[in-house]
Amino acid sequence: MDERAALERLAGRVPAAGDDCAVVEDLVLTTDMLHETTDFPRGVTRYTAGWRAVGASLSDVAAMGAAAHAALAVYAAPEFDEGLLDFVGGAQDVCEAVGASYVGGDLDTHEEFTVSTTAVGRTTDPILRSGAAVGEAVCVTGSLGRSGAALRLFEAGETERANDLFRFTPRIAAGRALRPYASAMMDVSDGLARSLHQLADASGCGFAVRSPLPIDESVDAVAEDREDRRELGASFGEDFELLFTVPETEFEAARNSTDVAVTQVGTVVEDGISLDDEPLLDRGYTHG
Amino acid sequence: MDERAALERLAGRVPAAGDDCAVVEDLVLTTDMLHETTDFPRGVTRYTAGWRAVGASLSDVAAMGAAAHAALAVYAAPEFDEGLLDFVGGAQDVCEAVGASYVGGDLDTHEEFTVSTTAVGRTTDPILRSGAAVGEAVCVTGSLGRSGAALRLFEAGETERANDLFRFTPRIAAGRALRPYASAMMDVSDGLARSLHQLADASGCGFAVRSPLPIDESVDAVAEDREDRRELGASFGEDFELLFTVPETEFEAARNSTDVAVTQVGTVVEDGISLDDEPLLDRGYTHG
Numbered sequence: 001m002d003e004r005a006a007l008e009r010l011a012g013r014v015p016a017a018g019d020d021c022a023v024v025e026d027l028v029l030t031t032d033m034l035h036e037t038t039d040f041p042r043g044v045t046r047y048t049a050g051w052r053a054v055g056a057s058l059s060d061v062a063a064m065g066a067a068a069h070a071a072l073a074v075y076a077a078p079e080f081d082e083g084l085l086d087f088v089g090g091a092q093d094v095c096e097a098v099g100a101s102y103v104g105g106d107l108d109t110h111e112e113f114t115v116s117t118t119a120v121g122r123t124t125d126p127i128l129r130s131g132a133a134v135g136e137a138v139c140v141t142g143s144l145g146r147s148g149a150a151l152r153l154f155e156a157g158e159t160e161r162a163n164d165l166f167r168f169t170p171r172i173a174a175g176r177a178l179r180p181y182a183s184a185m186m187d188v189s190d191g192l193a194r195s196l197h198q199l200a201d202a203s204g205c206g207f208a209v210r211s212p213l214p215i216d217e218s219v220d221a222v223a224e225d226r227e228d229r230r231e232l233g234a235s236f237g238e239d240f241e242l243l244f245t246v247p248e249t250e251f252e253a254a255r256n257s258t259d260v261a262v263t264q265v266g267t268v269v270e271d272g273i274s275l276d277d278e279p280l281l282d283r284g285y286t287h288g
Numbered sequence: 289m290d291e292r293a294a295l296e297r298l299a300g301r302v303p304a305a306g307d308d309c310a311v312v313e314d315l316v317l318t319t320d321m322l323h324e325t326t327d328f329p330r331g332v333t334r335y336t337a338g339w340r341a342v343g344a345s346l347s348d349v350a351a352m353g354a355a356a357h358a359a360l361a362v363y364a365a366p367e368f369d370e371g372l373l374d375f376v377g378g379a380q381d382v383c384e385a386v387g388a389s390y391v392g393g394d395l396d397t398h399e400e401f402t403v404s405t406t407a408v409g410r411t412t413d414p415i416l417r418s419g420a421a422v423g424e425a426v427c428v429t430g431s432l433g434r435s436g437a438a439l440r441l442f443e444a445g446e447t448e449r450a451n452d453l454f455r456f457t458p459r460i461a462a463g464r465a466l467r468p469y470a471s472a473m474m475d476v477s478d479g480l481a482r483s484l485h486q487l488a489d490a491s492g493c494g495f496a497v498r499s500p501l502p503i504d505e506s507v508d509a510v511a512e513d514r515e516d517r518r519e520l521g522a523s524f525g526e527d528f529e530l531l532f533t534v535p536e537t538e539f540e541a542a543r544n545s546t547d548v549a550v551t552q553v554g555t556v557v558e559d560g561i562s563l564d565d566e567p568l569l570d571r572g573y574t575h576g
Contacts, residue, residue: 002368003397005368010373013376022358022360024391027315027357027358031361031404069312076323080291089301104302106320107291107294108322108323111399111400120315
């Protein structure tokens with residue numbers, strides 16, 4: 001079984017799973033694992049790793065429209081050195097940026113640098129992936145492609161700029177601001193293309209998306225050509241922006257509710273996922 | 289830095305950490321990582337692994353005197369096969385045994401079978417490690433040494449019996465029953481000897497412990513001699529019983545509050561940790 005097939009087999013057995021967070025009474029809960037070979041390219045500082053790993057879980061909380069309450073992390077490495085303290089500093093700083101408490105976790109001696117993070121959010125009215133309706137606008141916050149651009153910069157040895165791009169502010173404030181308007185929401189951690197397919201599956205709809213997409217300016221500096229630019233922006237993923245749907249009549253109010261840029265990228269349709277009338281395949285980065 | 293030194297350096301930076309769970313408003317939160325080379329001996333089924341890993345986190349919730357609310361797990365392995373479904377079955381069953389919801393988690397492709405678990409409990413009045421007072425009774429629930437005995441049985445190839453011993457019921461019900469009486473509490477996941485030192489450090493006291501200790505009958509079947517029996521019972525650890533202190537006048541009421549056996553093993557003293565008047569060293573299994 002690959003990861004997606006495994007998730008499908010589990011879906012029937014763990015009914016609380018399947019959205020960005022599990023919902024249990026007034027809590028939303030999420031946990032993730034990242035590790036060196038697949039998630040932390042050479043040059044990522046431990047501070048960035050702590051920020052990013054905890055931020056990824058907080059992004060799932062944001063996607064539910066919930067307030068960020070607390071986060072935990074397990075830090076597993078061959079040895080515990082100053083990098084551990086840097087990691088905790090990054091974890092604390094990303095929590096502070098969104099009003100969450102970083103409350104520690106666990107240490108584990110492990111051959112490969114491996115991090116597991118958990119975030120807890122609170123809301124009595126979570127936004128699920130399943131509420132999109134035909135005719136609504138489909139929108140994203142911020143810009144896409146930062147992580148893809150960062151990866152190219154890590155490969156090129158430009159680690160300082162790459163680390164900057166690899167840290168991101170989880171969209172907790174935007175998620176809460178959008179909560180009165182959004183009918184469905186998720187984060188685009190697996191790339192816009194794959195996320196659109198996931199949102200469509202959960203809501204039983206399709207999406208007609210039109211360029212230009214809000215691709216981050218950092219992508220322009222690294223993209224080889226137009227095709228590569230679109231690939232980094234729409235498919236690479238790990239951008240931790242919010243993808244959401246909103247009735248057209250409420251789009252302006254939704255956009256004005258938050259300081260973060262909100263771009264309408266398309267419309268909810270009956271079925272099929274297209275970009276400029278061409279099929280947009282369910283293709284992206286399958287995270288290890 | 290070894291794990292303990294690292295924890296000490298972190299203690300000042302993450303004030304919520306340091307007890308069995310972090311306390312955030314009315315929630316108690318804990319996360320742990322286990323992996324194949326250090327935590328799952330050859331012969332452990334994935335069902336047992338799921339039960340035990342999630343159970344270990346639930347045991348931390350029990351140690352706070354909290355109700356078990358929900359648990360999550362990350363399952364990381366080279367591939368996803370039927371073992372994943374068995375693991376989830378074990379995770380669900382241990383949650384069901386203590387009234388918690390198992391709400392899924394994450395999958396990760398990882399070279400080494402690695403599991404990360406999180407448990408969330410609820411209480412407005414957690415029992416900390418820091419409340420023990422001189423003159424009180426120090427007690428343990430259940431019996432000690434099951435995990436040590438299980439390890440010997442795994443080594444001997446008696447995997448069915450070993451798997452039975454490796455699964456345990458987290459002491460959630462006992463923890464809640466003892467809450468009105470206990471002045472300090474923790475679980476004995478690192479062995480009685482080490483746990484006594486940790487409780488003494490947190491409470492600023494000592495313990496005078498007297499044999500016989502409540503050593504599990506499974507230990508008798510595998511211990512080589514009396515010394516080995518005591519080692520498995522008092523130092524090996526991973527038993528997930530509760531260690532707590534209670535005023536002598538309330539010991540009977542505390543014991544009668546729960547169906548689980550409660551044994552007084554000693555008395556809270558000014559300082560020093562002794563077993564039958566000999567120093568009991570801070571020695572146990574340092575979990576990887």
